[in-house]
Amino acid sequence: MNAKKRQELFRRLSIAIPEPTTELVHHSTFELLIAVILSAQATDKGVNIATAKLFPVANTPQAIFNLGVEGLEDYIKTIGLYRSKAKNVIATCRMLVEHYDGQVPDTREGLESLPGVGRKTANVILNTAFGQPTIAVDTHIFRLGNRIGIAPGKTPLEVETKLMKAVPKEYLHDAHHLLILHGRYVCVARRPKCEACVIYDLCEYGAKPTMGPVPVAV
Template structure:
């Protein structure tokens, strides 16, 4: 795929959705960090249901620490892997209080040192909370990048690096959100809705469907 096509793809994404953002509910970098930790192998809808109960009660490292592991579990037990996630969140809160003055750090190195935070989670926080160009490649972005030809790669890191290099700079900050939303609602895993896709004529996927939503 050439630069001209990529530019047109992201121009259309921007025209359709000028201010894309995460579907996780949050009102601070800390709330976003916790929501993203909880979202591993879980849906945003499921995480929002839990955090809508949790955050009015505890939405700082100190207040979540005060709940303790068992207290936290009561709020997040509807989410998959809640036992290990509760442990990681408590450990993360302790590190934030002891090492970062209760604030979420703005560096990748410090974020990835937190329990339950990998490269993808760090990228979401850097991009969405702190406005840094970063690409959190999940299953949706991996699929869309490969299927469309925007930035094909054999693994998540390869796709991330290609996207960072190939997405035109003016679109880099929001590209992560556009690609996730496109994969979640249009370029779906089993049967992409090619007939309803705003970039169908630019996409290089060979087995297009005439499926409309």
Template sequence: MKAATVREIFRRLAVAIPNPTTELNHSSTFELLIAVILSAQATDKGVNIATAKLFPVANTPAAILALGVEGLEQYIRTIGLYRSKAKNVIETCRILVEQHGGEVPNTREALEALPGVGRKTANVILNTAFGQPTIAVDTHIFRLGNRIGLAPGKTPLEVEQKLVKVVPKEYLHDAHHLLILHGRYVCIARQPKCPECVLVELCEYKAKTGFMA
């Protein structure tokens, strides 16, 4: 895809989505970290319902650590894989308290050393909390990278690396959320809403749904 086309894609997305940010409710970097860990294979809506009960009770590493695994499970049992997530969150809180003074670290290496935090989660924290120009490739971004033709790749890492190279600098910080939100509400998986898409004539997707109801 030509650089001018890529630039126009992000210009249009930025106009269509003027306030691109995460839909996970949080009021601190720590709350964001916990929400992102809980969001693996779960919806943001489901995570927000659980954290709305959890965070008023415990929203620091020490406070969640004090709940223990079983105590934490009571707040997040509506989320998929809640047992393993509870163990990861408690262990993450222990590491934050013991090794980082209760603060969320701002380096990829330190973040990825936390249980339940992989490259994607680390990218979300680095981008959303610390303003770094990272792109966390979830299912939406992986789909868009290939479907639109922005950054075709067989793996999330391949798509991520290509996106970082092709996205214009001025859009790199917001690219992550622009693509996620576009994928969540317009370029959806089964039947993308091509007739209402601002990228319809720029997109390289061959099976456009322009004639579908």
């Protein structure tokens, strides 16, 4: 996909999605960190249901650490892989208390030192909480990078690296959420909603249906 098409693609997405941000409910950087850790292989909706019960009771590293693994499991047992996630969250809270004065680190190195935090989670926190131009390649972004032709790659890191070079600078901060939300609601995995897609004519997906003109954001 050439630079002119990429520019137009993100221009249209930014109009169609005027407030691109995470759908994980949070009121602090720490709450966002815990929600993102819990969201691995789980839906945002499912995580929000669990954290709506957890955060009113414990929403600081010390408070969640005080719950212990079993106590935390009671709040998050509706989420997939909740046992391993509970262990990681408790270990992360302990590290935040003992090494970071209860504060979420604002560097990739610091974030990735936390149990249960990998590159994708670190990118979400750096982008959403600290305003850094990072792109967390989840299943939606990996699919779109390859499907629409903007950043084809065989691994999440390859797609991320290509996106960081391909996305126009003025859209780099919001690109992460623009692509996720487009992938979540329009360019879905099994039956993409091409008839509702504002970038249909720019997309290089070979299997998309032949259609007439679609509404274009102006």
